[in-house]
Amino acid sequence: MQDFTDKVALITGGASGVGRSLAFALGRRGAKIAVGDVDRKAMAAVEADLAAEGIDALVDFCDVTSVDSLQVLGDRAEAELGGLDLVFANAGIGAGEAGAMWEYSEKDWQWCLEVNVWGVINTIRALMPRLVARGQEAHFVITGSGNGAMVILPDAPIYTASKAAVHAITENLHYQLQAAGSPVKVSALFPGPYVVDTGLFNSGRVRPEALKKESEGNESGINSVDDMKALAEQYGIELKVTHPDEVAAMAVEGLENDAFWLLRTTPETDAKIRARADMILNRDTPQPASLG
Numbered sequence: 001m002q003d004f005t006d007k008v009a010l011i012t013g014g015a016s017g018v019g020r021s022l023a024f025a026l027g028r029r030g031a032k033i034a035v036g037d038v039d040r041k042a043m044a045a046v047e048a049d050l051a052a053e054g055i056d057a058l059v060d061f062c063d064v065t066s067v068d069s070l071q072v073l074g075d076r077a078e079a080e081l082g083g084l085d086l087v088f089a090n091a092g093i094g095a096g097e098a099g100a101m102w103e104y105s106e107k108d109w110q111w112c113l114e115v116n117v118w119g120v121i122n123t124i125r126a127l128m129p130r131l132v133a134r135g136q137e138a139h140f141v142i143t144g145s146g147n148g149a150m151v152i153l154p155d156a157p158i159y160t161a162s163k164a165a166v167h168a169i170t171e172n173l174h175y176q177l178q179a180a181g182s183p184v185k186v187s188a189l190f191p192g193p194y195v196v197d198t199g200l201f202n203s204g205r206v207r208p209e210a211l212k213k214e215s216e217g218n219e220s221g222i223n224s225v226d227d228m229k230a231l232a233e234q235y236g237i238e239l240k241v242t243h244p245d246e247v248a249a250m251a252v253e254g255l256e257n258d259a260f261w262l263l264r265t266t267p268e269t270d271a272k273i274r275a276r277a278d279m280i281l282n283r284d285t286p287q288p289a290s291l292g
């Protein structure tokens, strides 16, 4: 897609981090923006900031764990802004887990899989039929993570499992639309190349009451990128950080080229991907990859 003028982009989890930056990056290129989120405070802020820039946008409550909630946002976006041209299944949370995975509560698993995996499934079920029915060029972008899609980092098993599933769904969705000869293109967005400074590490702020943590035992103690930096420093590592605006710029550039992989890596991450492929091909016993 070369021209975003007057295109309608719906972004889940668009009130913070990567989603918020996408809203501005596309809005500044003339797109009309529909943001869905569950964080009312952040929603009010993004609504005011988009209006201040003169971006044509609507911001509404939309919980991706409910397909009905996505249908309502889709209906409102179509009625007020026009038919959807771009959908970003971007909402996601970090479960903040730590310790032995057999000791995590069911609610920790449930919350993360409901938002990260069912959120993507629900977004596909609610909104993909609309893009397909229009029969014109459109993009469906799913935010995954290299942790799960490409490597298995040992520190966040629930999150890793969710993003492994998300990538399988994304790639299959691409194959199916390609096989159908559809003008709707699927892209896999990987925020990075370094840890992206967003609210992801403080996702507990939007954790529903019904799924609240049952014990204080298995918490990582990491609630922000600054906490991660401090932890890395203890091991003599300087943590490199990416701003979400850089992720949005990379995504927009990739969409201009109809790219499937919206992915920026470093030589170090490329080496990890190669090492993992070699490990499988050589039947080597897995050794944990590091965050560095």
Ligand SMILES: NC(=O)c1ccc[n+]([C@@H]2O[C@H](COP(=O)([O-])OP(=O)(O)OC[C@H]3O[C@@H](n4cnc5c(N)ncnc54)[C@H](O)[C@@H]3O)[C@@H](O)[C@H]2O)c1
Binding pocket: 012, 013, 014, 015, 016, 017, 018, 019, 036, 037, 038, 039, 042, 062, 063, 064, 065, 090, 091, 092, 093, 115, 143, 144, 145, 146, 190, 191, 192, 194, 195, 196, 197, 198, 199, 200, 201, 203, 206, 244
């Ligand atoms: N930050 C990183 O380093 C990083 C790396 C790889 C992938 N990601 C992915 O990027 C995506 C965006 O996350 P972010 O890093 O910008 O974090 P973020 O917390 O800043 O933004 C995520 C948004 O999703 C919203 N959200 C949470 N639960 C929701 C629900 N049930 N329904 C609708 N919205 C909901 C939150 O309120 C928040 O506004 C996620 O899918 C995340 O897994 C982030």
